[in-house]
Amino acid sequence: xxxxxxxxxxxxxxxxxxxxxxxxxxxxxxxxxxxxxxxxxxxxxxxxxxxxxxxxxxxxxxxxxxxxxxxxxxxxxxxxxxxxxxxxxxxxxxxxxxxxxxxxxxxxxxxxxxxxxxxxxxxxxxxxxxxxxxxxxxxxxxxxxxxxxxxxxxxxxxxxxxxxxxxxxxxxxxxxxxxxxxxxxxxxxxxxxxxxxxxxxxxxxxxxxxxxxxxxxxxxxxxxxxxxxxxxxxxxxxxxxxxxxxxxxxxxxxxxxxxxxxxxxxxxxxxxxxxxxxxxxxxxxxxxxxxxxxxxxxxxxxxx
Amino acid sequence: xxxxxxxxxxxxxxxxxxxxxxxxxxxxxxxxxxxxxxxxxxxxxxxxxxxxxxxxxxxxxxxxxxxxxxxxxxxxxxxxxxxxxxxxxxxxxxxxxxxxxxxxxxxxxxxxxxxxxxxxxxxxxxxxxxxxxxxxxxxxxxxxxxxxxxxxxxxxxxxxxxxxxxxxxxxxxxxxxxxxxxxxxxxxxxxxxxxxxxxxxxxxxxxxxxxxxxxxxxxxxxxxxxxxxxxxxxxxxxxxxxxxxxxxxxxxxxxxxxxxxxxxxxxxxxxxxxxxxxxxxxxxxxxxxxxxxxxxxxxxxxxxxxxxxxxxxxxxxxxxxxxxxxxxxxxxxxxxxxxxxxxxxxxxxxxxxxxxxxxxxxxxxxxxxxxxxxxxxxxxxxxxxxxxxxxxxxxxxxxxxxxxxxxxxxxxxxxxxxxxxxxxxxxxxxxxxxxxxxxxxxxxxxxxxxxxxxxxxxxxxxxxxxxxxxxxxxxxxxxxx
Numbered sequence: 001x002x003x004x005x006x007x008x009x010x011x012x013x014x015x016x017x018x019x020x021x022x023x024x025x026x027x028x029x030x031x032x033x034x035x036x037x038x039x040x041x042x043x044x045x046x047x048x049x050x051x052x053x054x055x056x057x058x059x060x061x062x063x064x065x066x067x068x069x070x071x072x073x074x075x076x077x078x079x080x081x082x083x084x085x086x087x088x089x090x091x092x093x094x095x096x097x098x099x100x101x102x103x104x105x106x107x108x109x110x111x112x113x114x115x116x117x118x119x120x121x122x123x124x125x126x127x128x129x130x131x132x133x134x135x136x137x138x139x140x141x142x143x144x145x146x147x148x149x150x151x152x153x154x155x156x157x158x159x160x161x162x163x164x165x166x167x168x169x170x171x172x173x174x175x176x177x178x179x180x181x182x183x184x185x186x187x188x189x190x191x192x193x194x195x196x197x198x199x200x201x202x203x204x205x206x207x208x209x210x211x212x213x214x215x216x217x218x219x220x221x222x223x224x225x226x227x228x229x230x231x232x233x234x235x236x237x238x239x240x241x242x243x244x245x246x247x248x249x250x251x252x253x254x255x256x257x258x259x260x261x262x263x264x265x266x267x268x269x270x271x272x273x274x275x276x277x278x279x280x281x282x283x284x285x286x287x288x289x290x291x292x293x294x295x296x297x298x299x300x301x302x303x304x
Numbered sequence: 305x306x307x308x309x310x311x312x313x314x315x316x317x318x319x320x321x322x323x324x325x326x327x328x329x330x331x332x333x334x335x336x337x338x339x340x341x342x343x344x345x346x347x348x349x350x351x352x353x354x355x356x357x358x359x360x361x362x363x364x365x366x367x368x369x370x371x372x373x374x375x376x377x378x379x380x381x382x383x384x385x386x387x388x389x390x391x392x393x394x395x396x397x398x399x400x401x402x403x404x405x406x407x408x409x410x411x412x413x414x415x416x417x418x419x420x421x422x423x424x425x426x427x428x429x430x431x432x433x434x435x436x437x438x439x440x441x442x443x444x445x446x447x448x449x450x451x452x453x454x455x456x457x458x459x460x461x462x463x464x465x466x467x468x469x470x471x472x473x474x475x476x477x478x479x480x481x482x483x484x485x486x487x488x489x490x491x492x493x494x495x496x497x498x499x500x501x502x503x504x505x506x507x508x509x510x511x512x513x514x515x516x517x518x519x520x521x522x523x524x525x526x527x528x529x530x531x532x533x534x535x536x537x538x539x540x541x542x543x544x545x546x547x548x549x550x551x552x553x554x555x556x557x558x559x560x561x562x563x564x565x566x567x568x569x570x571x572x573x574x575x576x577x578x579x580x581x582x583x584x585x586x587x588x589x590x591x592x593x594x595x596x597x598x599x600x601x602x603x604x605x606x607x608x609x610x611x612x613x614x615x616x617x618x619x620x621x622x623x624x625x626x627x628x629x630x631x632x633x634x635x636x637x638x639x640x641x642x643x644x645x646x647x648x649x650x651x652x653x654x655x656x657x658x659x660x661x662x663x664x665x666x667x668x669x670x671x672x673x674x675x676x677x678x679x680x681x682x683x684x685x686x687x688x689x690x691x692x693x694x695x696x697x698x699x700x701x702x703x704x705x706x707x708x709x710x711x712x713x714x715x716x717x718x719x720x721x722x723x724x725x726x727x728x729x730x731x732x733x734x735x736x737x738x739x740x741x742x743x744x745x746x747x748x749x750x751x752x753x754x755x756x757x758x759x760x761x762x763x764x765x766x767x768x769x770x771x772x773x774x775x776x777x778x779x780x781x782x783x784x785x
Binding site: 039041042043044045136137138139155157158159160162246248250251252253264267268269270271273274 | 413416537738
């Protein structure tokens with residue numbers, strides 16, 4: 001009876017969200033797996049199964065490998081740089097001012113900076129894209145190039161040089177992400193008991209020592225979560241790349257990523273089956289990344 | 305840590321996962337919208353194509369009470385021409401009928417699920433970046449045969465058939481898989497567009513040969529004006545068109561026809577190489593690489609500021625930029641100069657093409673009404689009203705008579721007269737093989753920026769064309785001329 005009550009209670013709460021989740025998340029996933037085995041074009045009323053043909057073709061597709069290479073770069077750089085910058089800012093905002101009175105303080109004006117850092121997060125991705133299109137514009141009307149030309153330098157084709165474009169977009173992704181992780185890490189730092197810092201400070205630890213010996217180890221879980229989020233974001237990038245580089249991953253496909261290719265293959269080239277195969281590969285890549293990150297960085301929790 | 309009877313977080317997660325797994329297949333029933341699976345094989349031909357009846361007043365036998373649903377792409381032409389004109393004309397002819405008007409910029413996103421489920425609008429203006437794949441739609445038997453429309457009496461003169469009141473390119477371009485399925489409604493003139501007033505002020509004349517073209521480039525450079533630019537963002541296909549049309553001028557329309565028909569080594573043909581080489585040279589000598597990062601609007605505004613002379617585009621440019629156009633700017637068309645001394649087409653050849661697709665749904669509720677709607681569009685009143693509202697010409701012969709044409713349209717009409725028989729054909733692989741066309745718009749930027757040679761460009765395009773030819777999932781089209 002007690003069991004029934006317990007499960008009935010849980011089920012009562014879960015029924016609606018689980019139903020919604022199944023219809024809008026789980027079932028499209030299952031369908032994508034199904035469609036990836038067909039040559040469906042988005043218009044046919046019947047599915048025609050072609051086995052693993054789509055996957056064999058995918059592995060010989062040079063655009064697919066170029067997209068994967070770009071994901072690789074994003075995956076290496078985006079989490080690392082974002083976490084480092086966000087940690088640095090969060091430390092300055094919360095603990096950087098050293099201990100004054102009771103507990104630790106941020107540097108002067110930290111309340112103001114906190115708001116500033118969070119600004120990019122409030123903007124919609126499309127807005128950020130349009131904004132940076134103006135910033136990176138290659139002629140004298142561009143924000144950066146306008147300044148460069150005034151100072152007598154040659155303008156730089158931020159988004160039109162194949163060697164530069166992905167890095168320019170990466171910079172925007174980092175700029176946009178840092179604010180959120182500053183807040184996330186700030187919350188993590190606030191949870192660290194003040195006496196640890198005070199004790200360490202009494203023993204003569206400087207700010208650098210405080211950061212590496214106290215803050216960083218105790219923030220490990222938060223950083224790990226941030227790392228997984230950022231890794232998953234590195235597998236996306238769809239909206240920003242579409243606005244800044246267009247649906248062909250201009251220039252020369254140097255900035256293309258899988259979501260852009262999936263969208264284009266499915267809805268422009270009417271190859272929904274092939275696009276679903278890319279989707280399935282992307283699914284496994286994302287899951288593998290998340291599991292690997294969580295596994296390799298697991299260790300015993302520190303009880304605070 | 306956990307109390308007996310309390311559900312741990314881990315257990316909870318596991319149970320949610322399990323529930324989701326159990327709920328999955330059941331929910332699949334709810335969400336079977338994308339792939340219903342158990343449908344019949346699609347009928348290759350639309351069931352019961354509509355014949356022409358003897359009654360010239362109502363040749364398709366339209367049921368005057370049946371509602372009609374029209375979907376319009378509200379892009380450069382807006383949707384007022386349909387809402388305030390064609391649909392009103394339809395309602396006037398059939399006072400009992402209601403017309404459901406739907407304007408969108410996302411034709412594909414809105415309509416694809418509706419075509420899969422069977423609840424379709426009767427008339428569709430299939431246009432814009434998300435246009436439906438008409439070849440795939442034709443294979444599914446979604447497009448009504450327009451032969452009855454072309455054979456029906458014209459609304460203005462019952463003695464004339466509709467097919468005799470439109471420009472012949474309409475009939476060529478209606479065909480998919482050898483059936484008349486698509487109506488192209490507008491006529492456009494494509495070549496280089498420039499500011500006629502600026503040329504008059506400076507006393508410059510249009511260059512007729514490549515040498516004159518380059519000489520003008522030098523003169524313009526002195527004044528700080530670029531000879532030529534195209535938008536590297538969003539509109540690089542303008543330059544792909546330009547390169548293709550120039551190739552057709554050098555080697556005749558067969559160059560484009562071969563490319564459309566995926567003939568072996570069509571892209572490696574000498575005229576194609578000459579065309580690309582010539583344009584790369586112009587870009588290197590008189591272009592500015594900043595334009596690779598500008599989109600069509602930004603580039604067009606720069607032309608309005610007289611920062612560039614020639615822009616490869618079509619006659620819609622005048623209406624597109626009407627709001628921003630200063631008083632001392634007057635659009636006019638300039639044919640591409642002779643590239644070699646032995647071009648197949650003489651100086652003056654321009655591309656005149658039909659565009660803006662309309663189709664009637666074969667599986668709609670009112671295909672007869674759909675055909676009648678198109679017949680109304682192809683009447684002189686319907687076509688003239690379209691030109692008045694959009695400042696673009698239609699395929700209907702003589703429909704613009706008596707209208708006060710804009711300077712740009714006048715210059716286009718004059719250029720067409722001068723060109724006579726030397727009309728460059730349209731490249732239809734743009735609609736047939738979107739993947740090849742998209743690849744071309746990407747590669748044209750690469751070659752124009754000098755990162756690959758014109759030879760390599762042709763080889764890359766040929767490689768892609770060969771891949772399309774071999775791809776069984778792409779349905780193939782051919783054209784005779």
